[in-house]
Structure formats: C-alpha cells, structure tokens
Amino acid sequence: MAHKLPRSPIGRLLPRHATRAVEDALEDTRVVLVNGARQCGKSTIVAQIGGERGGTWRSLDRAATRQAAEFDPTSFVREDELLIIDEVQRVPELLLAIKEVVDADPRPGRFLLTGSARVLGLRGVPDALPGRMETIELWPLSQGEIEGRPDGFVDAVFEQGPGLRHQSDELRSGYIDRIVRGGFPEAVAREGRRREAFFDNYVADIVNREVMQLSEIERGHEMRSLIRLLAARSGQLLVPGALAGLLGLPQTTVSRYLGLLEEVFLIKRIPAWSRNLSGRAVSTAKVAMVDSGIAANLIGQDAASLRRLESPLGGLVEAFVAMEMARQLTWSRTRAELSHYRTKDQVEVDIVLEDRRGRVVAIDVKASATVRPDDFKGINHLAARLGGDLLAGIVLYAGTETLPFGEKNRALPISTLWELGS
Known part of the structure; x- marks a missing residue:
C-alpha cells in the first residue's frame, strides 16, 4: 500500500x-x-x-x-x-x-x-x-531550499569565473540568524528555546540511538564530550591526537569515534588539497559540523551572543559556507571536489574547489562586512603555484557588493551561494 x-x-x-x-x-x-x-x-x-x-x-x-x-x-x-x-x-x-x-x-x-x-x-x-x-x-535543507532560491553558485563560478557578479541585501546579522537556525526542518520551524530543545534532543538521540547501535560504545559521555570539542573547532584542523589528549582517551578510540560520527552524518571531514606543488603543504583534514545550528547550540551560542565582537563567529561562518557548498555539489552539473589548502607556514585557503578538468576555484570566507587586499594572501599564494589552472579567487564576505581585487580575484557576498543561478 x-x-x-x-x-x-x-x-x-x-x-x-x-x-x-x-x-x-x-x-x-x-x-x-x-x-x-x-x-x-x-x-x-x-x-x-x-x-x-x-x-x-x-x-x-x-x-x-x-x-x-x-x-x-x-x-x-x-x-x-x-x-x-x-x-x-x-x-x-x-x-x-x-x-x-x-x-x-x-x-x-x-x-x-x-x-x-x-x-x-x-x-x-x-x-x-x-x-x-x-x-x-x-543533507539538511540548504538556504536556497528554505527560501526557494536557485542555489547555483558552484555551477556559476565554474562557468563565469572572475566574471561572476552579485549584489545582495543580506547583512551580517542575517547570516548569524541563518547559522543558528541551521537546516533541519524541525529547527527551521522553531525559534528560541524550542529550537535549542530540538538540537539537544537530536544530539542525544544520535549518540544513544544511532552511534550506540552501530558500535560497542559503553560510555556515551565520552562521545558527547568529543562532539562538543568538535563543535568548538568547527572550520579548524582535525588532529585526533590533540583531541585524545584533551579527552584523556587513546588516539585509536578517538579515531574510531570520529569515523562513527561521520557515518551518522553529524560531522564532515574536509580533506587537504595538494597536487604535490609544494612539500610544505599539510595533509591534515579540517572538520565541520554538518549543521551549523547544531554547532552553535553545542557551544552555547545564540544569535545575540554571536553578534558580540569576541564571539567565535569566524569558524562557524567558514563551516556554514563549506557545508552549503557540500550540499550544492550533490546536485550541481559541475563535478568538483571540496577541500582546503594550508602550508606549514600557516598560509591557507579555506575552501578549494577543483573540477574534473583540473580547474580550481580558491575561496576564503570572512565574517566581516569589509575586505582588504591582504585577505587574498592565501589565494595569491596558491595562484602562484597553480598558474593558469586557477580559474578564480573568491573572498566571500558579509558585505553587499561585488568588489574586484585584480584580474582573477573578487569579493562576493556570502549569499551569492544561494541567491545566484547559473
């Protein structure tokens, strides 16, 4: 039936x-x-x-x-x-x-x-x-799915390169609201304490119902502690040994727990990008919570607290952008891989997209409404090694205009991700 x-x-x-x-x-x-x-x-x-x-x-x-x-x-x-x-x-x-x-x-x-x-x-x-x-x-709902927007950035940037243009009405406060809301339908439908209750129960159910059934884990509190640490490190390098030290657990146990959290779609590892262009590139993956609302809730941040200057907004914004791109890559016409780039000298590019033809779009993410030439430092470093394979260097920021910073470099509003069609 x-x-x-x-x-x-x-x-x-x-x-x-x-x-x-x-x-x-x-x-x-x-x-x-x-x-x-x-x-x-x-x-x-x-x-x-x-x-x-x-x-x-x-x-x-x-x-x-x-x-x-x-x-x-x-x-x-x-x-x-x-x-x-x-x-x-x-x-x-x-x-x-x-x-x-x-x-x-x-x-x-x-x-x-x-x-x-x-x-x-x-x-x-x-x-x-x-x-x-x-x-x-x-995945949980994308911003475009929630609002009926095209969600076409990935295809558009590979088709138009540095010719991409967009103007947006979205302000920094709007991005913060989106981050704490996340993309789960139940969370989108709720506000305030009711939304927080959903997130709390969701994580508890994942540990008690999913993870415990997939593996012989007897001490759920260790897994919950690890999840909170990962939320606080959203958008940062994932170093199992460092996490093991903080939790007082063997590294093998932490590595197994990380694998389980990936299997139940709570976290996503973003691999390091390299073509062996430089022996100084690191191979450590970054970690992001699949849903930004869960990440913010786990570290006790709501919209009001994230608007403070000392808030941990930067990592949350970067992970939010990375997960919106990961969603798009499941339906975009362009077949591309998502990764990040970082050298031992800590020169980094937050997101690297590379298509099957070897064309690369390098993307950095800023939570501020202003962009400076220095914000393209990591992109320019990678461009010097890629030569003609770099299609475009993009800084996604909380401003409203498209701004040129050289032949291939552009600053674009973060909302270009979902407001732009291809």
Whole structure:
C-alpha cells in the first residue's frame, strides 16, 4: 500500500534539489539509496516519489516491521513493484536478499531505500550491490531550499569565473540568524528555546540511538564530550591526537569515534588539497559540523551572543559556507571536489574547489562586512603555484557588493551561494 506523506514541520513541503536525481536514478537503476542525516527529510522525499509511483512502504523504525525483516529477509523484499524500505541500515542483511531479487529481475526502479548512516561503510554490511545501486546523499535543507532560491553558485563560478557578479541585501546579522537556525526542518520551524530543545534532543538521540547501535560504545559521555570539542573547532584542523589528549582517551578510540560520527552524518571531514606543488603543504583534514545550528547550540551560542565582537563567529561562518557548498555539489552539473589548502607556514585557503578538468576555484570566507587586499594572501599564494589552472579567487564576505581585487580575484557576498543561478 502507498505510504501517507509525512507531515512537514514547516507546514509545507519544500522542493528539494535531490528529487530530480532520485527520479532519474529510478529510471535506469535497480536500487536507489537516499542516504543522509536523521530528520533531514529523507522519508518525505521518498514517500512523495513512491506515492506517485504506487510503491509499497516499509519502515524499519517500527519494531514489528524490523522483526519481520530479520526473521525472513527473502520474503520481506519480495514485491512485484517498487518497494520502499526506510532506515535500511537497521537490518543490513536485507541487502543480500535485495541482490537476489534484482539479479533475477533486473528491471530498473525496483527498490528505493533510505539510510541514516553510511550504509555500505558499516561493519558487517555485505558488499552486496556493486553496479546495482546508486546512492544519493540528502543533507539538511540548504538556504536556497528554505527560501526557494536557485542555489547555483558552484555551477556559476565554474562557468563565469572572475566574471561572476552579485549584489545582495543580506547583512551580517542575517547570516548569524541563518547559522543558528541551521537546516533541519524541525529547527527551521522553531525559534528560541524550542529550537535549542530540538538540537539537544537530536544530539542525544544520535549518540544513544544511532552511534550506540552501530558500535560497542559503553560510555556515551565520552562521545558527547568529543562532539562538543568538535563543535568548538568547527572550520579548524582535525588532529585526533590533540583531541585524545584533551579527552584523556587513546588516539585509536578517538579515531574510531570520529569515523562513527561521520557515518551518522553529524560531522564532515574536509580533506587537504595538494597536487604535490609544494612539500610544505599539510595533509591534515579540517572538520565541520554538518549543521551549523547544531554547532552553535553545542557551544552555547545564540544569535545575540554571536553578534558580540569576541564571539567565535569566524569558524562557524567558514563551516556554514563549506557545508552549503557540500550540499550544492550533490546536485550541481559541475563535478568538483571540496577541500582546503594550508602550508606549514600557516598560509591557507579555506575552501578549494577543483573540477574534473583540473580547474580550481580558491575561496576564503570572512565574517566581516569589509575586505582588504591582504585577505587574498592565501589565494595569491596558491595562484602562484597553480598558474593558469586557477580559474578564480573568491573572498566571500558579509558585505553587499561585488568588489574586484585584480584580474582573477573578487569579493562576493556570502549569499551569492544561494541567491545566484547559473
């Protein structure tokens, strides 16, 4: 039977950029997996698509359904038409049963799955579906999805390079409001203490319900302490040894915990970029919380406190921008990789985008409403090593105008990320 469309906490269903990708994949792929954080809208998007196709819905969050799947996986997945299985990571044995079905009947669009963990990376999960499954990542709402804007920066910057122009009405206070709101539909629909309560409960559920089930972790307080440390270091280098020292834990334990937090989509590592242009480039990844609202809440910051001059706004803004770009890269026409650049002399570029043709866009992020030539120091350093491969150097800032700083360098409003189409 068709599943009733979940109620949106915002009061209306917001169009998601990933919808087209899921629909296209179902046309030529036997199994489609929508993977992403809990409560980011996976169930809504698959229920909407499945309802239009007359699909059968089964949620493994329901105890009786989960028990049936565990008892007889083969019978559970035997359906003539589209079968939607929500939270498939709860019974990973289903993947082998699905493989048998789609090998016997290779019609496209047989299964539409959702997962709140990186399903194929989980220990004990059989590598059952190579060549049979397409995975589409779904993130918390982007700024463009919340407001019906294009979210087209990535495509636009690779198409226009330094010719990109944009003027915005958004001010620094508006960016702060966006950061503390985040992108989870429940958080977008709430304000003040009710939003903070959602964030508190969300993190607690992730630790108690997701992480504890994925791994043999007995002391959840250690994981919660690590999560708070990571929130305070959002946009900074991720050094497991330093975190281990602060927590009094073995580095191997901290590294395992970090992997689990990635699997449940709470954090994202941003790898270091290098073409071996300089032996002085460091290889350490940066870390960002996937949702800026969770990060701000974990360090006790609301909009009022972030407006103070001494607030930790800089790291939050950088991570916020990086995660908006990570979202865009899941639907942009341009296939590019997201990374950062830093040398041992601490010359850095916050974000490096490189497409399949080797063209690079170097981006720094500033929380202030003014830009100086010195703000392009890291970009110019990288440009000198890249030569013609540098397409554009961009400083995203909290001002309203596009400002030129040389042939390839531009300062652009942060809101260019979601207000500009390509």
